[in-house]
Structure formats: structure tokens, C-alpha cells
Amino acid sequence: MSLTKSVDLRTSDTNRPFMNGAEELPPFPEGWYFVASRESILREKLIEKTWLGEEIVVWCDDAGRVCVADAVCPHLGSHLGPEVGGQICNGRLVCPFHGFEYDTTGQCVATPNAPAPRAAKLKVYETREILGMVFAWFGSGGRPSQWDLPTEPTNGQEGTQSPIRRPTALHSGSSRFCSAMWNFSFLLGFIDGSGLNRSL
Ligand code: FES
Numbered sequence: 073m074s075l076t077k078s079v080d081l082r083t084s085d086t087n088r089p090f091m092n093g094a095e096e097l098p099p100f101p102e103g104w105y106f107v108a109s110r111e112s113i114l115r116e117k118l119i120e121k122t123w124l125g126e127e128i129v130v131w132c133d134d135a136g137r138v139c140v141a142d143a144v145c146p147h148l149g150s151h152l153g154p155e156v157g158g159q160i161c162n163g164r165l166v167c168p169f170h171g172f173e174y175d176t177t178g179q180c181v182a183t184p185n186a187p188a189p190r191a192a193k194l195k196v197y198e199t200r201e202i203l204g205m206v207f208a209w210f211g212s213g214g215r216p217s218q219w220d221l222p223t224e225p226t227n228g229q230e231g232t233q234s235p236i237r238r239p240t241a242l243h244s245g246s247s248r249f250c251s252a253m254w255n256f257s258f259l260l261g262f263i264d265g266s267g268l269n270r271s272l
Pocket residue numbers: 145146147148149150167168169170171172
């Protein structure tokens with residue numbers, strides 16, 4: 073059984089768009105993107121999916137903390153998804169190759185035969201949850217989140233709407249405005265990180 077996958081979903085360099093003839097645009101605007109519902113994470117235990125061109129895994133530990141991480145083991149590169157044997161044990165993601173165990177911070181916390189190497193850490197994404205929907209932050213070049221999501225739905229009162237529903241200013245940057253509008257469509261359920269796939 074193969075433990076690796078050949079995945080290259082990014083646009084090839086020669087096809088990537090350019091701005092002003094020089095600056096390369098990121099493949100997606102920065103922002104919070106829908107990943108999965110908590111209900112589906114709890115039901116499936118371990119989810120693997122393609123999200124914004126990346127292979128990711130999603131799971132939840134016993135305390136309810138959700139982790140969204142790249143589906144590649146930092147030890148020797150095994151895929152971590154359930155299709156190739158990745159599984160959740162006591163809230164930890166267990167690599168199917170050598171059994172390294174990762175907690176929801178992405179840190180390797182145990183191995184079958186030796187102390188856990190501190191350098192073994194998954195690439196994880198910041199997450200937020202609204203009404204049982206889990207979102208993860210996509211940052212250009214790995215930048216941390218630049219704005220936050222509301223923790224609750226707004227009630228329509230003046231001054232209570234989220235920065236996503238009301239992008240603060242066009243002059244703050246057209247890319248941020250586009251990102252906000254893009255993410256607003258995600259919140260409305262038009263699309264998710266897998267691509268265009270839904271309508272109201
Ligand atoms: S490749 Fe994952 S533990 Fe070795």
C-alpha cells in the first residue's frame with residue numbers, strides 16, 4: 073500500500089498571473105475559508121480533502137479542539153489521510169508509516185519506539201468556528217491572520233456587522249476588498265475551499 077500521494081494542484085509557474093508585469097499574485101486572496109462543519113469532522117473522525125490546492129487533514133481532539141493541517145508527515149513524508157491509513161487515536165493523528173502521533177497543535181508528542189522529536193511538527197492553519205462551521209486562514213506566503221472573524225452572527229444593529237460583511241475601506245487595498253467579498257460568498261455558502269460547488 074502506497075503511503076504517499078502525487079499531488080501537484082498548483083498552477084504551473086508559466087501559467088500564474090502577474091501584476092504590473094512583475095509581481096506574482098498569490099493563488100488565492102488572503103482570508104478565512106470554509107473547511108468543514110464540526111458535525112462532519114466528528115462524524116468522520118479524520119477528514120482529508122483538497123483545500124485551496126493543498127492536501128489537508130482535519131480532526132478534532134477529545135477536548136473539542138479542531139486541527140487543520142497539511143496532510144504530509146514531517147518525518148518522512150507519508151500522506152496522513154484516512155485513505156492511506158491515517159487515523160485518530162486518543163485525539164491524536166497517527167501517521168500510518170511509523171506511527172508518530174501529533175496533537176492538535178501539530179506537534180509530534182509520541183512515537184512507538186523513541187522520544188518524540190521536537191522538530192517533527194505539522195504545518196497547521198489558524199482556525200475559527202462560527203455556528204459549527206470551521207474556517208481556516210489562508211495567508212500569502214504563510215502570513216498569520218490579518219483580521220478576525222466574528223464569533224457570532226451579527227444582529228443587524230448599527231456597528232455590529234463583521235469586517236467581512238463591511239470591508240472597511242476600498243483605499244485600504246483592493247486585494248483586501250476582493251478577499252473580503254470572496255470570503256463573504258464563502259460565508260453565504262456559495263462556495264467552499266474545494267471550489268465552486270454550491271448554490272443557495
Ligand atoms: S513518515 Fe510519518 S512517522 Fe515516519
